[in-house]
Amino acid sequence: MRPIEVVDRLGRWSSGRGPLYLLLAARLRHLIDDGELPPGAVLPPDRALAGALAVGRTTVVAAYDLLRAEGRIMRRQGSGTRVAGVPTAGVVEDAPVDPIFLDSLEARDDDVLLAICAAPGDPPPQLAEAFVEIAPQLSRISNDIGYYPYGHPALRKALAARYTARGVRTSFEQIMVTNGGQQALSLLAHALVSPGDQVLVEAPTYPGALEVFREEGAVLRGLPVGLDGFEAAVRERRPAVAYVIPTYQNPTGCVLSALRRQRLAGAGVPLIEDEVPADLGFPGEELPTPMAAYSESVISIGSLSKSIWGGLRIGWIRASTPLINRLARLRAVRDLGGNVPTQLAAVHLLPLLDGPDLHHTLKSRHDHLHKLLTHAFPTWDIPTVTGGQCLWVRLPYGDGTSFAQTALRHGLAILPGAGLDVTGASDTHLRLHFRAPEPALTEAVHRLTKAWSAYHPPATRIPPRPTIAI
Known part of the structure; x- marks a missing residue:
């Protein structure tokens, strides 16, 4: 995408309070999240965009670095800067898993089992x-x-x-x-x-x-x-x-x-x-x-x-x-x-x-999922909890983002830990919720087992796609 096209879409990005790089990053974030800069779109080089916007190159670099840390863009030597979501040419790794906001909240027509949104599936x-x-x-x-x-x-x-x-x-x-x-x-x-x-x-x-x-x-x-x-x-x-x-x-x-x-x-x-x-x-x-x-x-x-x-x-x-x-x-x-x-x-x-009903149901489903997981994955670190809605699981190798892709190919959408941690220290984790009825939890573990058997960690880590999960 040419710098002038990006400038046209940015509009009045510099109006507002705060450092310029944050304002630029915020405007680009909106364009990406709204689909105006679609997955795979090539963004202008640092110097070209800085010249078109009449700002210092460091402003553009800082904005790009922030968006890269959030997983919204990918930057590779020789491939330029792209909106995350589509692999660059010649790269055989999968695109970042993308069960984002709407897809994780609304019912799907396919056979994918959603294990992202930790909320009651049925009104009482x-x-x-x-x-x-x-x-x-x-x-x-x-x-x-x-x-x-x-x-x-x-x-x-x-x-x-x-x-x-x-x-x-x-x-x-x-x-x-x-x-x-x-x-x-x-x-x-x-x-x-x-x-x-x-x-x-x-x-x-x-x-x-x-x-x-x-x-x-x-x-x-x-x-x-x-x-x-x-x-x-x-x-x-x-x-x-x-x-x-x-x-x-x-x-x-x-x-x-x-x-x-x-x-x-x-x-x-x-x-x-x-x-x-x-x-x-x-x-x-x-x-x-x-x-x-x-x-x-x-x-x-x-x-x-x-x-x-x-x-x-x-x-x-x-x-x-x-x-x-x-x-x-x-x-x-x-x-x-x-x-x-x-x-x-x-x-x-x-x-x-x-009332007692909610709390007894939560405990029963927690125990059911934890028992299945510890039996199926003896090498995983799966702490128990005393309440809440999810288990915070640590994988023995690989990373949660690439494993989530493998799980999605086996009909299970799960939430990798990288998108929950601004420090980048939770790459090896998954969030697995236990709000679903026990038959659904059993099926989820069945699909998880098949995904783990087929999983091969990538040579280089795949950046996470930002996910809003409940």
């Missing part, structure tokens, strides 16, 4: 019952246009009461209901992060959060799970925000101690506490006190997507009232409010989070 019967219960309530609504940028008061009050019962005194003014946890993250990133800002994240962590922060032009800095070294990183990096999953961490399943939560909360940095997996404990596991109990600088987010059903699109933010007001103004510009009947139904579904 109580969901239909909840909608039946609210029907009379809907019939009585009058003089109400139904727009609630903050969320319906009934659900906000119910969520505030649940936080208070868990040891975090909360008023309904501190709650905002969102269309799922992903919208909650997106609103917070837009409100708190500017291009070039440093954001501290765990390595590995939830990949959907990484994509949200990248969309805002953040510089992501990875720390070990639990944000080990957080205090020193805060002093050295002065981050705009930090993001942590303290309970049944996605993907490792780790749970932070009360002392560790208290120390993180007191570091003086806005801290996003992702509590989406927190309700997924196994029977007998005590639900830890949210980190928001230790500091008002902690912002909690939650969702019913992993505990009840993703199709509900019910999430929330618990924060200070001024921040909630600011977020509501941002939300009103994009979305005047969520679905009112669904929010009213969610009020009736909240008690399910503390």
Whole structure:
């Protein structure tokens, strides 16, 4: 692709705050993700694009390096710079596995078994019952246009009461209901992060959060799970925000101690506490006190997507009232409010989070998958967890990205660890979830076994394709 063509597509890429290379990378990222720069497209050489844009070559190099680290482009000596997704001429390795966002969320017509999206596959019967219960309530609504940028008061009050019962005194003014946890993250990133800002994240962590922060032009800095070294990183990096999953961490399943939560909360940095997996404990596991109990600088987010059903699109933010007001103004510009009947139904579904059925089912499916995996793959490192939705598996050789390609050829879409870790230290890992019914888990292991038997690691590592997985 000629430099002038890329310049035309870039448009007003330089308008905005932050270093030029981050703004250029952000605009190229949008063009790649939207398909305007398709897989395999050749990008201009550094000097040619820099000349066309009237910027220094180092700006283009830095932008390309950032996109290469994310897996969106490939750079090879003699082959130039290309959008990831299609192998370059003369290279016999496979293209990067590409079960990205939409393909991993929507049902497919082929025989590929999706083991990427860790969410309930079927709505519980109580969901239909909840909608039946609210029907009379809907019939009585009058003089109400139904727009609630903050969320319906009934659900906000119910969520505030649940936080208070868990040891975090909360008023309904501190709650905002969102269309799922992903919208909650997106609103917070837009409100708190500017291009070039440093954001501290765990390595590995939830990949959907990484994509949200990248969309805002953040510089992501990875720390070990639990944000080990957080205090020193805060002093050295002065981050705009930090993001942590303290309970049944996605993907490792780790749970932070009360002392560790208290120390993180007191570091003086806005801290996003992702509590989406927190309700997924196994029977007998005590639900830890949210980190928001230790500091008002902690912002909690939650969702019913992993505990009840993703199709509900019910999430929330618990924060200070001024921040909630600011977020509501941002939300009103994009979305005047969520679905009112669904929010009213969610009020009736909240008690399910503390019921036994969910937790016993999770434990049974975890044990089933772990038993099958340890029997089929005695050389794999497969730690158990006490809650959550996935196992964090380490391969004895090879890398997760190339093995995911082999698995896809055997009808199984799995999530390689490289896309979950900004430090690049999780190449040998896979995330395998246990949310599916036991027959589906059995079939997944059967296909995984055949894939492992056929697997031959490539001579050179294949860069990961960015994946948004749930």
